Structure formats: structure tokens, C-alpha cells
Amino acid sequence: MINFFKHISLRTQIFLSMIILVFMACLLILFATYYQYQNESIDYNIFRLNRKESQLRKQINYLVEKNNLLNQNDSLWKNYNDEFNAVIKIHNVNYSIFNMGGKALFTSFLPLKIIANKYQLDIELISKITNNDKSRFLETNDDEIGKFQSSYSVLKDQFGTQYGILFFPYFEDVSFSENELNTFLQSLYKIYLVMLLVAIVLAYFISKYISRSLETIRMKIDQTGLLKQNEKIQLRNATRDISSIINSYNNMIDELEKSAELLARTQREQAWQEMAKQVAHEIKNPLTPMRLTVQNFQRKFSVKDDYDKGKVAEFSEMLLEQIDTMSEVANAFSDFATLPTPKLVESDLVKITRRSLEIFDGIDVKFNSSHKEIYLQLDRTQWIRVITNLIQNGIQASKQGRTPKIEVNIIKEVKSVKIKFIDNGKGIPESIQSKVFEPKFTTKTKGMGLGLGIVKNIVNSHNGSIKYETGKKGTIFIITLSLLNQPHH
Numbered sequence: 479m480i481n482f483f484k485h486i487s488l489r490t491q492i493f494l495s496m497i498i499l500v501f502m503a504c505l506l507i508l509f510a511t512y513y514q515y516q517n518e519s520i521d522y523n524i525f526r527l528n529r530k531e532s533q534l535r536k537q538i539n540y541l542v543e544k545n546n547l548l549n550q551n552d553s554l555w556k557n558y559n560d561e562f563n564a565v566i567k568i569h570n571v572n573y574s575i576f577n578m579g580g581k582a583l584f585t586s587f588l589p590l591k592i593i594a595n596k597y598q599l600d601i602e603l604i605s606k607i608t609n610n611d612k613s614r615f616l617e618t619n620d621d622e623i624g625k626f627q628s629s630y631s632v633l634k635d636q637f638g639t640q641y642g643i644l645f646f647p648y649f650e651d652v653s654f655s656e657n658e659l660n661t662f663l664q665s666l667y668k669i670y671l672v673m674l675l676v677a678i679v680l681a682y683f684i685s686k687y688i689s690r691s692l693e694t695i696r697m698k699i700d701q702t703g704l705l706k707q708n709e710k711i712q713l714r715n716a717t718r719d720i721s722s723i724i725n726s727y728n729n730m731i732d733e734l735e736k737s738a739e740l741l742a743r744t745q746r747e748q749a750w751q752e753m754a755k756q757v758a759h760e761i762k763n764p765l766t767p768m769r770l771t772v773q774n775f776q777r778k779f780s781v782k783d784d785y786d787k788g789k790v791a792e793f794s795e796m797l798l799e800q801i802d803t804m805s806e807v808a809n810a811f812s813d814f815a816t817l818p819t820p821k822l823v824e825s826d827l828v829k830i831t832r833r834s835l836e837i838f839d840g841i842d843v844k845f846n847s848s849h850k851e852i853y854l855q856l857d858r859t860q861w862i863r864v865i866t867n868l869i870q871n872g873i874q875a876s877k878q879g880r881t882p883k884i885e886v887n888i889i890k891e892v893k894s895v896k897i898k899f900i901d902n903g904k905g906i907p908e909s910i911q912s913k914v915f916e917p918k919f920t921t922k923t924k925g926m927g928l929g930l931g932i933v934k935n936i937v938n939s940h941n942g943s944i945k946y947e948t949g950k951k952g953t954i955f956i957i958t959l960s961l962l963n964q965p966h967h
Contacts, residue, residue: 493682504674508670545561573587576599578641603615608640627649629646631643824853825861828847834861834862842882852895856940860940863933876901884899884902886900898957
């Protein structure tokens with residue numbers, strides 16, 4: 479059955495499944511109806527049995543008390559056979575009476591086994607009757623007149639004393655329940671036929687609608703790719719489940735776009751790192767011999783004229799400064815290209831940050847922390863570089879004629895720590911806001927624009943994140959570090 483469903487279309491699967499479910503529901507209702515009618519029939523016949531037995535008891539007790547048959551010789555019962563036979567005509571039921579020893583006192587109808595036992599109840603049967611909680615024993619009989627229930631119950635006088643056993647055959651009246659059941663089932667068959675036809679029509683249109691929606695989704699998925707221009711699915715009047723699938727697909731498209739952007743950024747960074755290695759190598763190679771040559775020239779070259787001597791010294795010093803500048807550029811490229819894996823140790827973030835800020839003497843730097851101590855897994859050296867780069871960036875971003883003011887705030891939250899670097903600079907131009915953390919050449923008088931790229935790499939290596947908010951009044955860089963699985967103090 480399972481293999482069969484595997485080889486047919488989804489539309490056909492939905493169609494057949496709905497038809498099968500409706501058919502099974504019809505069968506279930508049919509069996510439930512039959513079971514209910516059977517129980518009602520049993521309850522009805524038990525009610526009739528109890529009613530007949532109650533009527534017989536009242537009539538027999540009346541005759542026994544009237545004729546004073548209690549505590550008398552059993553042979554006296556024969557004198558009143560006419561009165562006991564009259565009860566048969568009144569209630570239209572045959573019955574027999576036995577004493578507590580099982581001997582027949584009055585008989586009108588008996589099962590074959592009692593007749594074969596010489597009109598005597600056996601001891602085992604008497605025990606079943608008397609030891610029953612309801613003082614009644616039902617037995618199924620099947621002889622030449624058909625199948626019936628033999629009812630045995632104990633007769634008691636007005637004081638509750640047992641004086642005999644009542645027997646009567648009970649033939650179940652099933653004609654009414656069977657006729658009612660047949661009539662109901664005939665009506666039910668017609669209803670089931672209409673339901674089945676309606677189910678077929680509904681199953682056809684529903685399966686068509688669902689399969690059409692899924693086919694649209696399938697086509698979109700086939701066209702989806704990491705490096706493609708993926709379109710989101712817009713489907714009107716979709717069901718909740720289909721809408722859920724569409725939302726999941728659209729969310730996947732958003733994630734793919736982020737992944738594609740991240741991939742492109744990673745590729746750019748790798749390209750920059752490779753270029754940085756080459757640039758650093760090419761720059762560093764001639765710098766050392768150049769420096770040594772200039773220094774050697776200063777030592778050996780002798781000029782008698784003081785003016786010329788001053789000019790040579792000035793020229794040599796300028797060359798050395800330019801060589802030092804180029805060396806710094808090469809070191810910046812080298813640092814960006816070969817940023818080492820952080821050596822994480824348990825460190826006090828507040829202490830490291832405060833000490834790192836102390837070197838900026840003469841700069842208006844304010845420091846605030848929500849806690850005196852905040853311990854994290856940090857690489858001390860790399861974190862100092864983060865602080866230094868961000869402070870220098872804030873200083874260099876200040877407007878002309880305005881004194882640089884920088885504020886550093888550390889805020890400990892439930893699951894993370896936020897470090898904010900706030901400056902009063904001119905803000906980041908909108909044209910380059912999307913490329914702030916990318917390595918680039920800069921319009922600054924010094925530096926190569928690699929500082930923020932290094933900062934981002936260090937923060938990422940600490941499983942953190944960095945973002946910024948910028949405007950005309952300055953820029954705020956916000957670093958977030960997780961507190962999960964961190965030491966507690």
C-alpha cells in the first residue's frame with residue numbers, strides 16, 4: 479500500500495486519502511449504530527424480563543398467602559392448580575414453581591433437561607440461583623421449540639423468608655428493534671451515498687487547489703540558488719499550512735541573501751588579505767636597506783659649510799620619517815592579513831578597558847561602567863587593539879575646530895555586555911556607510927583605513943558583534959559580547 483502511494487502524484491494521494499477517510503468514517507458510524515442498537519435491544523429485553531418477573535411474583539405471592547400454602551405440605555399445591563393456571567392466561571407466560579429443595583410444586587412449562595431429571599432441579603443449579611447476588615440465574619436453552627432464556631429466581635414471603643424458586647422461559651422480542659434498525663440502515667445507506675459523491679467532488683477540487691499551490695512552490699525552489707536573484711513567493715488565499723511553507727521559503731530567501739552577502743564580503747576580505755600580504759612584503763623589502771643607507775650617509779658624509787650641512791641633515795631626517803611612515807603602513811597591512819587566533823583567558827573587561835584609555839592623555843575621554851568588575855574570556859592584547867583603534871577613529875573623525883570628546887560606556891545585561899564608543903565627530907557619510915568595516919584606502923591624512931576591519935575581525939573572533947549608529951552629532955560604535963558560558967564572579 480505504501481509503495482503504491484509512493485508512485486502516484488501528490489494530487490492523487492490527497493484525492494484517494496480523502497475518499498478513504500470518508501469511507502472509513504461511514505463504516506465507523508455504521509458499526510457504531512449497529513452496536514448501539516444491539517445494546518438498546520439488550521436493555522429493552524432485560525426491562526421486559528424484569529417487568530414480567532415482577533408481575534408473576536406479585537400474583538404468586540398473592541395466591542400463596544391467600545391459600546395459606548406456606549409451611550404446608552407440598553401436596554396441597556395440586557389443589558390450587560386452576561388458580562395458578564389462571565395466572566398463565568392473565569400474563570400470557572408459562573412458568574413453574576419449585577421448593578427450595580428443587581422439587582416441582584407447579585409446572586406449566588419446563589426445559590427438556592428438567593423433564594429428563596424427573597421434574598427436579600439439580601443441586602448445582604439451586605446453588606447458582608441462591609448464591610447469586612440478584613437471587614436470579616439466567617440460562618440459555620435451545621430445544622425443539624427454539625432458543626430462549628430460562629429465568630430462575632428465588633421467591634420470598636413478606637418477611638423475606640425464601641420458600642420457593644420461580645422458573646419461566648423468556649423469548650426475546652427482536653422484531654421491533656430489527657425493523658427499526660433495518661429502516662434506519664436503509665436511510666443511512668442513502669445518506670452515505672450522497673456523502674460519498676460530495677466527498678469525491680470536494681476531494682477533486684481540494685486536491686487540485688493544494689497541488690497547484692505546492693507546484694508553484696516547487697518551481698520556485700527549483701529556481702533558487704545562492705548566487706541567483708531569488709524572488710519571494712506571493713500567493714493569495716493560501717491555506718494556513720501552505721502559508722507556513724511559503725513563509726519558511728521566503729525566510730530562506732532572506733537567509734540566502736544574507737549568506738550571499740556574507741560570502742561576497744568574505745571573498746573581498748580574503749582578496750584584501752592576500753593583497754595586504756603582497757603589499758607588506760613589497761614595501762618591507764627595500765625599507766631596511768634604505769634606512770641603513772641614509773644612516774650610513776649621515777655618518778660618512780662631511781660638509782664644511784654649516785648651511786649645506788643643515789640641509790643634508792634636514793633632508794636625511796625627512797627621508798627617515800617617510801621610511802618610518804611606509805613601515806607603519808606595511809605593518810598595518812601585515813597585521814590585517816595575519817591576525818592571530820585569540821588566546822582567550824579569564825579577564826576583567828572593565829580593568830582592561832580603563833587601563834587602555836589611560837594612554838590617551840590630553841584627550842577628553844569619559845569612562846563609565848555599570849559594574850566594577852565584568853569577567854569574560856578575552857584576548858587582552860587584541861582587546862587593547864580594539865579600544866585603541868576605535869578611540870583613534872573617534873579622534874580622527876572630529877570636525878575641524880572642535881575638541882574631540884569621546885565617551886566609553888560598558889553596560890552589563892542579562893545575557894550580554896554592551897560596550898559603546900561615542901564620539902562628537904562629523905559622522906559617517908551615507909555613501910560609505912555600507913562599507914565601514916571593509917578594508918579600504920581613506921581620505922585621512924594618516925593610516926590606510928584598516929583599523930575598523932581589524933576591529934571587526936577581532937570582535938568576530940570573540941563570538942561578538944559590532945554595529946554603529948551615526949549622525950551629524952557623531953557616531954556610536956556598539957560592541958556586543960555574550961555572557962553565556964562565561965565565568966561568574
